[in-house]
Amino acid sequence: EPLFTMKPGKTYKYRVCNVGLKSSLNFRFQGHTMKLVEMEGSHTVQNDYQSLDVHVGQCFSVLVTANQESKDYYMVASTRFIKNVLVGKGIVRYTDGKGPASPEIPEAPVGWAWSLNQFRTFRWNLTASAARPNPQGSYHYGSINITRTIKLVNSASKVDGKLRYAINGVSHVDPETPLKLAEYFGIADKVFKYDTISDEGLAEGATTVTVAPNVVNATFRDFIEIIFENHEKSLQSWHLDGYSFFAVAIEPGRWSPEKRANYNLLDAVSRHTIQVFPKSW
Template identity: 30%
Template sequence: MEKITALVLATAVVIAWIAPPARGEVRSFQWKVEYIYWAPDCVETVVIGINGQYPGPTIRATAGDTIRVELENGMSTEGLAIHWHGIRQIGTPFYDGVPFASQCPINPGETFTYEFVVDRPGTYFYHGHYGLQRSAGLYGSLIVDPVPSDAVPFTYDGELSIVLNDWWHRSIYSQETGLSQLGSAFRFVGEPQSLLIEGRGRYNCSLIPAAPSSPPLSGDVMSCNSSRPQCAMHALAVRPGLTYRLRIASVASLSSLNFLLEGHNMTLVEADGHYVTPVEISNLDIYSGETYSVLVTANQDPSRSYWAAVNVRGRRPATPTGLAILSYGDGSSSSAPPSTPSPQSPAWDDFAYSVAQARRVVSRPGFQIPLPERANVRLMLLSTQNRIDGKIKWAINNVSYVPRATPVIAAFQFNLTTAYDLAASPPRDFSRGYKIRNAPPNPSAIQGSGVYTFRHNDVVDVVLQNSNTLVPNNSEIHPWHLHGHDFWVLGYGSGIYRPHRHASTLNFVNPPMRNTVAVFPYGWTYLRFRADNPGVWAFHCHIESHFHMGMGVMFAEGVDRLPRIPAQALGCGYTKALFTAP
């Protein structure tokens, strides 16, 4: 009987995955994106806000609903696009929000309407995808509830949601300029000054010189005031004895993070919108672009509060712990911070711990999407750091991604061969003799559009291969995000992936489905996806500076089945010729 029940449930999950969602409500929003003064970590700066607030408004919907966002670009000096992270955009690839891939940027003063269906429940978010706008604060939560008839394989009494990110006092324009300099003038973004929980952190104001009290310099010096309400510690309010679903998302621009709750274990139950086999953990590694749900029971002494903490992992930490308060009570701003020391995460360079935790995340029985038995396409993608024309770049199989002025999706739909060589494809493999622990000897690296093409329903295996940077004895964590899809994570390993040695280590039984996955230093990560969503989809490192420096590719699939691109998504590059002035 149990087997029959499991089979029925699994069949229902597959049908829900393949079939279009039932038509739900239309949820409409009007947003204006503009520069605002804000003090996320008590240091006042200019951030990119929505309707005068930071972080942006939370969107809450039910699976099958249509989201309609009228987005006005109120910024006077730059374009705009918003990506709906984790939403597959089935039938609406032109609303994925990647400038020069799925649409033209929204110009200052223009209004663009995004309209798409959220087809399945889960924890998601949205963020700016133009330049480094995510790093400037353009992001917010997007939570999709299941329809009432859908089974949820765990119970809880309440729900909390937080977004984690890292924060700099330097503007994104200064950061972008530094990344684009020649030779020794190159300036990396450096380590963040603060870690924020739900948009709030606390910088040590004593490290900033006091600002003059009068002009002409009073507006030109950083102002830090720890009594500002905008940087008051975020409070997670719980009641004794109750169990809470805590939704966690990382929109970090650089840092791999580790989240933990003082005195409380967590049970991991959801990853990137998919239910996973419950895993009890004391802390959670979370990489940029990932989302999780954990269950937390308020089973400690209710007479005191506890720390919620986030620390840097994977990089030598130079950033203080980010803190919030787990408050037994009403969670008001008067909740006293704990008097205990902040909890400590595993060592920043304990990568074995990180890999072991990643391998514990597997799909939940009864909610597994069947894995295709075999792939007919395989990509071996080697990421390297290179010098191209005197500039430091990242490259994939020796090609560093550079966006062009014409959206890739439009080039395919309108056969704009002057914009792209649509028949060309970057290398699908790299030399097996490559020494991943040596400084990259790649004098032939070039800049390009990095467009791989697939037929509709191709099953594609991708091996992400990490290597040494230009700095000796240095390799970094890279979280890779695929737009328009979820994929099965089949395995992780160290060294160069070799089929005869590593194929037997892959998980074909209960691989988790994700939209973002980490590749660890000097290691490889193996994933599989089905190219069943016609469109042009970015696949890139979710670290802002790395993608800006070329660490990404484009997947064009089923381009003979593309839906008609709306006029509002066109008008730049060679698509300008498609329109005539009235």
């Protein structure tokens, strides 16, 4: 049975989300192009794609027009960047379809350089939605002075025989007293410490992981530049819960202030989840 049916000549919107825990996915629609119109709540420049990499926690909306031969077609999702590729398929059927889907499934791209180049094609649609000032009073993020720069480096190490993941060398654990409750009753200093991690990231070669509450203090309405730096051999997906940010650049290697010259300060997409490729920022 088909997952979806389409009437010839009609255009349909599909929202594709990666709700997994680890693997990036490549999504493609057999015999059709996908027009990207939205990602994570932001309207995008409407480019056409044969396939899209969707990383953990990300959602894309695409338009697909039923303008091909009336029959069945596969929609395909396959894992990326792992040795043993897993493939999931579903049938989309034209309402007057008269034939099965072709067994020739469109191939997925190989390597993360392709995915990096695709990221660079994503642009915010500046002609969609009403203009509104941000909390700093500007209508455009590229004209706001940066108040603070925080580099966040992910790492992994064993602590007491258990694998722990850490940010700037600290692996977060919740204290017995909830953080906001401790603040409300004025006992935060007895429950946890603010800013146990440095804004400078992780020192070169540092491998020690400390298990503790990891709470970063920030000033209301500061405009913060956050650098996600991945020293690991596998892709990492970063999510800022309750916040959106402008993904202005992804590059291999380590970040340095000179890299700001490569930022997209015009039409980077506002989003809440971003992939960081191996040995990249």
